[in-house]
Amino acid sequence: METLRRNLRGILASLPDSIKLVAVSKFHPVEAIRAAYDEGQRIFGESRAAELVAKVKELPDDIQWHFIGHLQTNKVRAVVPHVSLVHSIDSERLLLAVDSEAGRAGRCVDILLQLHVAQEDTKYGFSPQELVGLVSSGIIDRLHNVRVRGVMGMASNTDDTARIETDFRTIKETFDRIKALPVKDKDAFDVISMGMSEDYPLAIKCGSNMVRIGSGIFGNREY
Numbered sequence: 649m650e651t652l653r654r655n656l657r658g659i660l661a662s663l664p665d666s667i668k669l670v671a672v673s674k675f676h677p678v679e680a681i682r683a684a685y686d687e688g689q690r691i692f693g694e695s696r697a698a699e700l701v702a703k704v705k706e707l708p709d710d711i712q713w714h715f716i717g718h719l720q721t722n723k724v725r726a727v728v729p730h731v732s733l734v735h736s737i738d739s740e741r742l743l744l745a746v747d748s749e750a751g752r753a754g755r756c757v758d759i760l761l762q763l764h765v766a767q768e769d770t771k772y773g774f775s776p777q778e779l780v781g782l783v784s785s786g787i788i789d790r791l792h793n794v795r796v797r798g799v800m801g802m803a804s805n806t807d808d809t810a811r812i813e814t815d816f817r818t819i820k821e822t823f824d825r826i827k828a829l830p831v832k833d834k835d836a837f838d839v840i841s842m843g844m845s846e847d848y849p850l851a852i853k854c855g856s857n858m859v860r861i862g863s864g865i866f867g868n869r870e871y
């Protein structure tokens with residue numbers, strides 16, 4: 649736990665004040681989250697519904713849980729009551745499902761639209777053109793219980809820094825294109841979630857204001 653605390657302090661010290669840190673705690677035990685909590689960290693990211701629900705029960709109420717993994721529509725009902733931000737809205741169907749479940753739960757849920765810009769096909773999300781098309785279709789104006797706060801994306805999993813930078817710049821550019829469209833609650837559209845343990849300094853240079861760091865804080869995950 650001492651290493652964890654040192655990692656977290658180091659990262660927090662290196663982040664500009666304007667950048668939010670999501671501590672990605674997936675696959676790590678409640679004790680590790682508690683150690684980070686005791687250092688003052690309040691935003692934690694999880695990627696599986698059952699794991700999130702189990703951890704919520706054991707940890708303090710003032711934690712802000714972010715959901716960052718692929719969310720199946722049949723898991724939306726379990727997740728919605730607990731999350732303050734869903735980063736991983738990757739289809740119109742999921743967007744509408746979260747809107748309707750949030751209404752049912754009597755709350756408004758903040759979400760990010762996930763972009764797919766990486767070279768791997770395994771990642772989820774909209775292409776930039778698809779996303780601009782979707783938002784232009786006026787869908788955001790028809791949502792009642794969801795507030796669209798911005799975009800999330802991942803760079804290609806590669807050592808090629810130029811490729812990673814291109815991916816981050818594409819995410820930032822797509823954010824700017826959407827920000828320029830006439831949709832409701834535009835002032836709330838202000839989050840660019842990009843950057844993980846290996847690439848977050850570059851993501852920040854390219855315009856990120858929310859980084860999602862897991863192994864850099866908690867160490868390697870055992871799947």
Ligand SMILES: *Cc1c(COP(=O)(O)O)cnc(C)c1O
Nearest residue numbers: 672716844845860861862863864
């Ligand atoms: C696991 C995960 C992270 C954290 O990755 P690290 O390399 O451990 O920092 C960030 N974002 C998403 C979407 C993830 O699934």
